């Protein structure tokens with residue numbers, strides 16, 4: 001059985017190979033370790049290997065882990081799950097990032113509820129790029145309007161875009177979808193100087209995502225192993 005340490009080494013070398021293949025610089029791509037459903041002991045193992053950025057999908061589980069690791073100020077916590085308006089306060093008060101903004105109401109609440117003692121919450125707009133079965137995310141035609149509304153909110157800072165494409169195993173088909181995200185990202189960057197983050201790429205499509213400009217890949221299974229949802 002692979003350990004988390006071995007898995008992290010493998011994932012990092014896989015990422016580095018993908019970066020080299022398309023002529024980008026290693027500094028341009030951050031590895032987000034998706035630790036949802038995994039115990040704090042697994043996160044501790046990853047921290048011991050130098051991992052500092054973690055992604056969580058469930059608000060209370062994420063807050064519990066953030067509190068558990070509160071004395072480690074080097075850690076950066078990303079909320080990457082669907083967010084309902086009755087849970088925004090916990091995200092605003094505890095996380096550093098939220099990737100799943102797809103309506104003004106949620107952004108407004110996060111901005112209002114962000115404690116003034118903390119820097120603005122970093123946010124990404126979630127784009128529904130290909131998954132017709134998912135209700136999360138806006139279409140690309142809605143992007144300019146929502147970005148304009150979000151960019152003026154004082155408690156949050158718009159940093160870029162996020163997508164969860166429909167599962168697809170063919171590399172060229174993955175690229176065809178992810179390249180649309182890259183184009184939208186570059187257009188947004190021309191309008192807003194703070195935009196620097198394109199969150200896409202999971203265990204099965206990270207090579208294509210890196211070729212298409214991803215700056216942050218979200219990897220769970222390849223680091224921590226298969227998830228057990230029995231208690232969810």
Ligand SMILES: *Cc1c(COP(=O)(O)O)cnc(C)c1O
Nearest residue numbers: 034080202203218219220221222
């Ligand atoms: C669970 C999850 C991941 C990690 O997926 P893996 O296939 O385990 O790498 C990445 N992004 C989001 C939004 C997720 O919910």
